[in-house]
Amino acid sequence: MSQRAAQRVVVVGASAAGLATVEALRAAGHTGQITLVGEEAHTPYDRPPLSKHLLSGDWEPDRLALRPDDALNALDLDLRLATTAVAADITAHTVTLSDGAVLDYDALVIATGVRPRPLPGVDGHVIRTLDDALQLRSRLRPGTRVAVVGAGFLGAETAAVARSLGCRVTLVEPAPAPLSQALGDAVGNLVADLHRAHGVDLRTGVGVVSTSDGSLALSDGSSVEADLVVVAIGSLPNTEWLTGSGLTLADGVVCDHFCQAAPGVWAAGDVARWHNPLFDTTMRIEHRTNAAEQGTHVARNLLARPEDRRRFAPVPYFWSDQYGIRLQAYGYLRDHDEAVLLDADADIRRLLMGYRRGERLVGVLGVGLPPRQLRGWRAAIAGAMDWAEIGAVSDAV
Amino acid sequence: MKVIVDEPKCVASGQCVFAAPDVFDQRDDDGVAIVLVEEPTGEMVPGVREAVAVCPAAAIRLTQE
Numbered sequence: 001m002s003q004r005a006a007q008r009v010v011v012v013g014a015s016a017a018g019l020a021t022v023e024a025l026r027a028a029g030h031t032g033q034i035t036l037v038g039e040e041a042h043t044p045y046d047r048p049p050l051s052k053h054l055l056s057g058d059w060e061p062d063r064l065a066l067r068p069d070d071a072l073n074a075l076d077l078d079l080r081l082a083t084t085a086v087a088a089d090i091t092a093h094t095v096t097l098s099d100g101a102v103l104d105y106d107a108l109v110i111a112t113g114v115r116p117r118p119l120p121g122v123d124g125h126v127i128r129t130l131d132d133a134l135q136l137r138s139r140l141r142p143g144t145r146v147a148v149v150g151a152g153f154l155g156a157e158t159a160a161v162a163r164s165l166g167c168r169v170t171l172v173e174p175a176p177a178p179l180s181q182a183l184g185d186a187v188g189n190l191v192a193d194l195h196r197a198h199g200v201d202l203r204t205g206v207g208v209v210s211t212s213d214g215s216l217a218l219s220d221g222s223s224v225e226a227d228l229v230v231v232a233i234g235s236l237p238n239t240e241w242l243t244g245s246g247l248t249l250a251d252g253v254v255c256d257h258f259c260q261a262a263p264g265v266w267a268a269g270d271v272a273r274w275h276n277p278l279f280d281t282t283m284r285i286e287h288r289t290n291a292a293e294q295g296t297h298v299a300r301n302l303l304a305r306p307e308d309r310r311r312f313a314p315v316p317y318f319w320s321d322q323y324g325i326r327l328q329a330y331g332y333l334r335d336h337d338e339a340v341l342l343d344a345d346a347d348i349r350r351l352l353m354g355y356r357r358g359e360r361l362v363g364v365l366g367v368g369l370p371p372r373q374l375r376g377w378r379a380a381i382a383g384a385m386d387w388a389e390i391g392a393v394s395d396a397v
Numbered sequence: 398m399k400v401i402v403d404e405p406k407c408v409a410s411g412q413c414v415f416a417a418p419d420v421f422d423q424r425d426d427d428g429v430a431i432v433l434v435e436e437p438t439g440e441m442v443p444g445v446r447e448a449v450a451v452c453p454a455a456a457i458r459l460t461q462e
Contacts, residue, residue, distance in 0.1 A: 066455045287453075293451055296450050317410055370428060372411070375414065
């Protein structure tokens with residue numbers, strides 16, 4: 001019974017993916033020791049609100065706790081917070097921690113997530129941790145001049161919150177429109193209009209060349225005066241501690257379709273790059289929903305006999321809130337061949353996009369649509385619907 | 398067992414409906430989760446536990462009552 005082989009589980013990373021893993025292990029009846037290692041001093045908390053309700057001041061940190069203390073205690077974990085893993089030996093089956101402890105494991109789950117990608121020469125605020133968000137929040141005051149570099153979801157949400165707090169916001173994005181490369185021009189234009197309508201000084205098609213004393217020099221020769229700078233230009237997977245371990249690292253921990261990186265070694269969440277059979281491609285997904293789903297899946301595969309393991313084939317899902325409008329998407333939108341506007345109202349304030357890769361539908365995105373309506377599309381994506389059928393389904397859903 | 402949804406936390410992802418379609422639905426306008434069966438039993442329970450696990454807002458709680 002492989003339950004015995006997985007007696008001692010070490011999970012590195014105590015955010016959504018790590019927590020989902022340990023909860024699913026216990027739910028599946030695993031009674032062996034579980035060590036959960038977390039870099040931050042906080043017990044597991046939720047990150048999406050950091051750039052939304054927490055940053056705006058609507059919620060305080062206690063609202064972000066992923067589980068109440070009694071539920072955490074019931075998991076009977078060897079919980080090691082404010083601690084990082086510094087090395088793994090996948091032959092000897094040990095993990096070395098920053099405090100010098102060496103842990104033996106029968107199964108290792110890597111859920112170390114990502115960190116903000118730095119912008120060389122710019123020492124700005126970032127938003128990854130609760131402490132980051134609280135620090136930024138304390139400085140967002142009416143009239144504060146805020147420059148946000150990067151108009152991805154994090155940057156766009158941050159700009160929206162800063163505006164709602166009365167800050168003067170400049171949003172700098174190298175692409176022609178926010179999110180347009182990933183999601184298509186219609187979405188990019190809608191988001192750009194939304195930010196401008198709310199008073200954001202949106203500068204697209206320009207990068208940051210240099211900074212000095214509260215001023216950002218941009219690549220078109222213009223400049224932005226700012227009291228504070230927020231850098232939101234994407235993330236880097238936390239895999240440095242695994243360098244030389246023998247695991248394959250390539251923009252994440254490379255895993256098979258079971259989310260296994262090596263015998264006895266698994267990965268889940270933002271850091272995991274695995275082969276998703278549903279889209280027949282390797283992917284690394286930085287979505288909150290994936291962290292929970294993949295952690296749960298890894299726990300079950302880890303405990304299962306090899307012949308009973310199941311491939312991890314989810315339909316990814318994400319959402320973003322800006323100015324009270326919600327974007328929601330199902331599927332794998334990156335690397336699409338074509339993005340098509342399937343439906344929109346007259347002034348394109350609400351829309352439905354479909355994404356084609358090869359001959360199939362790989363994703364949909366709704367802006368301002370009833371979530372229930374968008375949900376109907378998930379089955380079409382999970383079923384690898386032929387792109388040619390999209391008109392018929394579009395009418396029916 | 399009783400199912401409780403923290404409505405302000407709910408982000409309308411619909412993940413609970415996929416996990417336990419007999420127990421959850423979404424409001425038409427804003428997609429916030431609705432509990433159809435407040436005290437699920439028997440075959441419904443594994444799906445409800447799945448919904449708690451996969452909810453991206455940690456908005457679903459189970460109480461032993």
